[in-house]
Amino acid sequence: MTDAGVHVIVNERRQLLNLAYRLLGSLADAEDVLQETFARWYGLSPEQREAVASPGAWLTRVAGRICLDVLGSARVRRERYVGEWVPEPLPDYEEWGGTSDPADRVTQDESVTMAFLVVLEQMTPAERVSFVLHDVFRYPFAEVAEIVGRSPAACRQLATSARRRVQASEREQPPPARRADVVKDFRQAWEAQDIKALIALLDPSAVMVADGGGQASTALRPVEGGEQIARYLIGIAKVAPDLTILGRTVNGSPGLVATVGGVPVTVAAFEVTEDRITRIWAVRNPEKLRAWL
Secondary structure (H helix, E strand, O other): OOOOHHHHHHHHHHHHHHHHHHHHOOHHHHHHHHHHHHHHHHHOOHHHHHHOOOHHHHHHHHHHHHHHHHHHHHHHHHHHOOOOOOOOOOEOHHHHOOOOOHHHOOOOOHHHOHHHHHHHHOOOHHHHHHHHHHHHOOOOHHHHHHHHOOOHHHHHHHHHHHHHHHHHHOOOOOOHHHHHHHHHHHHHHHHOOOHHHHHHHEEEEEEEEEEOOOOOOOOOOOEEOHHHHHHHHHHHHHHOOOEEEEEEEEOOEEEEEEEEOOEEEEEEEEEEEOOEEEEEEEEOOHHHOHHHO
């Protein structure tokens, strides 16, 4: 194999970005992991790179270990985070009109929905890495063990524990078209400041979690109850008359983007159960909205 540097990056970048985003819930952190991973690859001598039997496997091991370290330190950072922390939302680049290279885009499927990522956040770092590598990316436990630093049997147990968490959180979702209709009706009711229509679309036990990161004004604690959420949203609409609300795909599911002067200020993801909205995740932290610019 000749100089494999460029060839490896072209062939492995998207796979590693997909893995790192699911492990960390942050596109910015995932990109940092990729930079560090490729820096270590280039840090090898040409002879050392030539001796690597499977560059893809080598890069995955390195990226996985870096993600594990980041997850370990993330808990300390989250304790200092202002307000609630929500995973970084992703746009549908073709729908949003983005011009990024396909290698820089995360594939959007059921493993990047906001609901799924939020459940991953409840896992220990070892659980999350073991589960995502095995259940989402189909790596055998022997390879997972090399990354996590535990035995294959221990990784199997970690993945099983994580799988139970996911299964316990799963709710039956309406078909995508019906979810899109519910979110569309929600947008129209919000724009019209129709509080009765909003309440009718929200489950009485609905919860809205907003993430401003101390850089944008928002509720610092979850807003609980359909009526309370509706009143909160109506209050926002009244003080922001120049707010434009757009229907967009967020993490592969129907969502909304609120803009002011054409600049995205809020990205909202939804969970819909039996034709009613049960969860809203609203991201206002501008550092998490860079992909939407």
